[in-house]
Amino acid sequence: MNKKRDRLQIIHDILLAIREKGSQVKPTHILYKSNLSHQMLMEYLQELIAKGFIIEEGDKKGKKVYSLTDKGYDYLRDYTVIKGFVDSYGLG
Amino acid sequence: MVYTHLSPAWFFGYDVLLEISFAVVSLIIALFAFKIYKSSAIKQVHLFGLSFLLISISYIIQSILNFMIISKLNENVSKMIKLQSIVHLNTLGFLIHMFFMIIGLSILLYTTFKTENRKLFWLLIVVSLLLLFLSRDAPNIFYLIVSVYLFFISFHFIGNYRRNRQPKTLLIALAFLLLLFGNTHFIFILNHNLFYPIGHILELFAYILILWNFYLVRKK
Numbered sequence: 001m002n003k004k005r006d007r008l009q010i011i012h013d014i015l016l017a018i019r020e021k022g023s024q025v026k027p028t029h030i031l032y033k034s035n036l037s038h039q040m041l042m043e044y045l046q047e048l049i050a051k052g053f054i055i056e057e058g059d060k061k062g063k064k065v066y067s068l069t070d071k072g073y074d075y076l077r078d079y080t081v082i083k084g085f086v087d088s089y090g091l092g
Numbered sequence: 093m094v095y096t097h098l099s100p101a102w103f104f105g106y107d108v109l110l111e112i113s114f115a116v117v118s119l120i121i122a123l124f125a126f127k128i129y130k131s132s133a134i135k136q137v138h139l140f141g142l143s144f145l146l147i148s149i150s151y152i153i154q155s156i157l158n159f160m161i162i163s164k165l166n167e168n169v170s171k172m173i174k175l176q177s178i179v180h181l182n183t184l185g186f187l188i189h190m191f192f193m194i195i196g197l198s199i200l201l202y203t204t205f206k207t208e209n210r211k212l213f214w215l216l217i218v219v220s221l222l223l224l225f226l227s228r229d230a231p232n233i234f235y236l237i238v239s240v241y242l243f244f245i246s247f248h249f250i251g252n253y254r255r256n257r258q259p260k261t262l263l264i265a266l267a268f269l270l271l272l273f274g275n276t277h278f279i280f281i282l283n284h285n286l287f288y289p290i291g292h293i294l295e296l297f298a299y300i301l302i303l304w305n306f307y308l309v310r311k312k
Contacts, residue, residue, distance in 0.1 A: 008132075051133040071131070078131045084309035085128050088260040090252030091136040091203065 008092055010034065012079050014044055015053060015072050024057065024065040048072070103289045104162050110292045111155035117299040118148035121306060139203045146196030150189045157185025190234045194220045197241045204248035235278040242272040263305040270298035 005013070017033035018025045031041050045066065048054045053072035059065045068076075075082070086092045099107055125141030128134075164177050198216040205212065220237055227233040246268040253261040274294030280287045 053133070071133075074131045078128075081309060082128050082132045084260060085124070086132070086134065086137065087252075087256055087258065088264050088305055088309060089140060090248060090256070090261070091134065091140055 006092055008079075008083050008086060010036065010044060011048065011053070012076065014041075014048065015068060015076050018054060018066055018068050018072070019076060023067040024059060025067070026059075026063065026065055030066065099288045100285045103292075104165070106289070107292055108155045108158045108162065110296055111151045111158065114295060114299050115148045115151035115155060117303050118144045118151060121302060122148055124306065135208075136203050136206070139199055143196045143199035143203065146192045146199065150192035150196060153185060153192065154189040157181055157189070160185075186231065190224055190230065191221070194224055194234070194237065197238060197245070201241045201245055204245055232279060235275055239272060239275045239279065242268060242275055246272050260305050260308050263301045263308070267298040267301035267305070270294050270301070274298065 014030055014034045014036075017030045020033075021029055027041065027045070030045075031038060034041060034044075036044065045054070045056070049056055051071070052069055053075055054066045054068055057065055057067065122141045122144035125137050125144060129138040129141060160181050161178050164181065195217055198220050199213075202213050202216055223237060224230055224234055246265070249261070249265040249268045253265040271294075274291045277287045277291035277294065
């Protein structure tokens, strides 16, 4: 990838990784798909939980897994329009 | 306090129509920004929507008051009563218009700083309002503050275009440059009343560009 990804795109990639895998996605899978460092991914996941895009749960073994909320699905659906608007006004 | 802005007689009515158009475009952008905020949860987008909502309210008030002035001009009463009511309406309308416009632009300017410093936010608003309402020449101070704010806002949008060379960013940079030129024209309205329609027409072109950008953003 030549061009540096912006925050909007990183969030998009994380949410897409969760959606493609279905519900209850492990952080290792998101890490592999999103191409971020572990620390960066954890920061983004906390932000996405705070914004209500994903929820954190425990699987049968008690390990952390993540699922999209309706708001997360909305973000993926409206991503092109959100990016167009935010880029137009330099709001990101 | 008596505020006057000189509009040529032939422009009566057209100014009201233009101000309604600016209000509608600003409202569309504000509502769209709130919709984008709902999906993205980006705080700056929320503030941006709020700023356009306040700008829209300022235009709505200006257009209503200008419409009422035109109605008063056509009333069949004595010239003295007519003049008094027009001066009162004009002063009241202009004060409310200035209040909402200054707060709206202060918020828009704040969003371009990309900071979460609340003290800076309140400082911008308080200083702007104090300057405006303690001044003996509020209309000129108002257009001066608006022009300074628009200068910095335009600077942000030009920088945004240079970083992100797309038609959409170019439209917004040009729109805000036109708004800047339009407002600097208003500073000179006391010298020549032709500056008033010129300012409005420049603003019209600016809002057409903003609307064009809105169309491009929505087009998938």
